[in-house]
Amino acid sequence: MLNDITIGQYYKTDSPVHRMDARMKLILTVLFIVIIFLCKNFFSLSVMFLLTAVSILLSKVPFRMFFKSLKPIVPIILITAVLNIFYIKKGMTLLSFWVITITTGGLYTAFFMAVRIICLIMASSLLTYTTVPTLLTDAIERLLSPLKVFHISVHTLAMMMTLALRFIPTLIEEIDRITNAQKARGADFESGKFLDRVRAMIPVLIPLFVSAFRRAYELSFAMTCRCYHGGDGRTRMKQMKFSAADFLALGVFLAALAGVIVLNYFFTALI
Amino acid sequence: MTNHPILTTEDLTYIYQKGSKNEVPAIQDVSIDIMQGELVGIIGHTGSGKSTLIEHFNALKKGTSGRVLLDGADIWADRSKIRSVRFHVGVCFQYPEYQLFEETVAKDIAFGPKNMGLQQDEIDRRVSDALSFVGLSDAYKEKSPFDLSGGEKRRVAIAGIMAMEPQVLVLDEPCAGLDPRGRETVLRMIADYRAKTGCTVLLVSHSMEDVAAIADRILVMNQSRVAFFDTVERVFSHAEELQNMGLDIPQMTHLLLLLREKGIDVPVNLYTVSQVHAMLQSRLKGGNVNAE
Known part of the structure; x- marks a missing residue:
């Protein structure tokens, strides 16, 4: 029933993007989001579009994967595009009918926004497609570690995230097992009104929660037995190291940032 | 035991991820007849297909090819009757205690009978009967299933299946994780249940010793196929082959x-x-x- 959900959606292959340091990928993704919001016209936007395209090609992740991640966002893209077309009245009027006026400015903005959202989604998908979830939480932990100054336990948060990710497949398996067991007792999940179906989930949800708590206790015992006591003084099995490729990528992104600023300056702003 | 087959499979095959490059056959060409009233032990190594096989008996899985007949009728002939197949073939999965969810033991045992649409007095009778089959007193009725010991939970869960009064009772590793005394109790309970109701029982286990003690016939699964299906004595006359399959004799x-x-x-x-x-x-x- 739930087997087709991909969690963490890591796409296993070997590529320069996969080999990059997770911290750098995270930094670059954030940088990418900042730059794409700085873009003011099509010239600067095309720089970012190009950057997205090149990164995707380098990652060796098939294009259909990106289409898959775009699919749930399509309604949002369409709604923003439609709103922009109808509300922005700039430039030449193309069509005027009753209360509807469509202008060139509206069309441009709609297109601009659509491309921007698509690039955003692609870039963030690229991060999750090329980085294993555990490495990602590891990277978050290290990048946020300066927050220790404010007495925020970054390690605990990262550990919680890692554990949560780790247990998603386990819980899905558990749901399957419990569902089968209740079906064997004649539970009916497929028919009835909406409320009946929600009620039919109770025999699955209660055992699921019970077993989730049981697992949590067992896990905490197991961790305590191995002397886990939080992040203080804990060393790592895998050391993260920036390579030359990481700095090269950073250079490219900074160059893109400079390019966007220059292009914004020389060409008129669209938005 | 009569000579009337209650459950029959004909060339039953099930392949995981059919059509993809990593096809895995779980069971292949299984053709067996299980007679009304007999107690059959199903034995096999982990991954031999025994658990997949029993999921076919109550229509949780549909064979990639082949048929399953209950009392001579194809269980998939009428899809709207699939639920009633599950009431006739009661399957109790491994570690059934993890499926308990109601506030009281009585309510949990009543879940199956309630789904069958029975009258309340009939449900009450079945709950009491099922509790006595698993050797628990009526005092347990109002207890919370979550307050019971592991062995008691297991028995309550098994009672939940027995209360549906299925023609065929299938138990998947009912003794897994129990101490020797717990195993003994559960096995005796199953044998008693069969003796009292005359109902057909299938007992899945990887322990030959457990099964040999109470089964009439043994079905040995090996690498997704039926290796032997015969009386206990005759199956054990192949002791060496059984050992080669990694089974403990x-x-x-x-x-x-x-x-x-x-x-x-x-x-x-x-x-x-x-x-x-x-x-x-x-x-x-x-x-x-x-x-x-």
Whole structure:
């Protein structure tokens, strides 16, 4: 029933993007989001579009994967595009009918926004497609570690995230097992009104929660037995190291940032 | 036991991820007849397909090819009747205690009968009957299932299946994780239930010893196929092949195999201490263990 959900959606292959340091990928993704919001016209936007395209090609992740991640966002893209077309009245009027006026400015903005959202989604998908979830939480932990100054336990948060990710497949398996067991007792999940179906989930949800708590206790015992006591003084099995490729990528992104600023300056702003 | 087959499979095959490059056959060409009222032990190594096989008996899985007949009728003939198949073939999965969810033991046992749409007084009768089958007193009725011990939870969960009064009761590893006394209790409980109701019971296990003690026939699965399906004695006469399949044979059978290795000609199809004791004693009285 739930087997087709991909969690963490890591796409296993070997590529320069996969080999990059997770911290750098995270930094670059954030940088990418900042730059794409700085873009003011099509010239600067095309720089970012190009950057997205090149990164995707380098990652060796098939294009259909990106289409898959775009699919749930399509309604949002369409709604923003439609709103922009109808509300922005700039430039030449193309069509005027009753209360509807469509202008060139509206069309441009709609297109601009659509491309921007698509690039955003692609870039963030690229991060999750090329980085294993555990490495990602590891990277978050290290990048946020300066927050220790404010007495925020970054390690605990990262550990919680890692554990949560780790247990998603386990819980899905558990749901399957419990569902089968209740079906064997004649539970009916497929028919009835909406409320009946929600009620039919109770025999699955209660055992699921019970077993989730049981697992949590067992896990905490197991961790305590191995002397886990939080992040203080804990060393790592895998050391993260920036390579030359990481700095090269950073250079490219900074160059893109400079390019966007220059292009914004020389060409008129669209938005 | 009668000669009337209650559950039949015809060339039943199930392949995981059919059509993709990593097809895995879980069961292949399984054709068996299970007779009304018999107690069949299903044995096999992990991954031999025994659990997949029982999911076909109550229509949780549909074979990639082949048929399953309940009382002579194809269970998939009418899709709207699939739920009623599950009431006729009651399957109790491994670690059934993890499926308890109601506030009280009585309510949890009543879940199956309630789904069958029975009257309240009939449900109450079945709950009481099921509780007594698993050897728990009526005092348990109002307890919370989450307050019980592991063994008690297991018995309550099994009672939940028995309360549907299925024609065929299928138990997947009912003794898994129980201590020796718990195993003994559960096995005796199953044998008693069969004796009282005359209902067909399938018992899945990886322990030969458990199954040999109460089963009429044993179905041995190996690498997704039926290896043997015969009476307990005849299956154990293939002791060496069973060992090659990675199955643990009863200790007594193992002992007889060792004697045979030493050149002493003994039958290997015996499996209880009393059987072997009787056999060896009669030999020794004859003055020669190698007689016959």
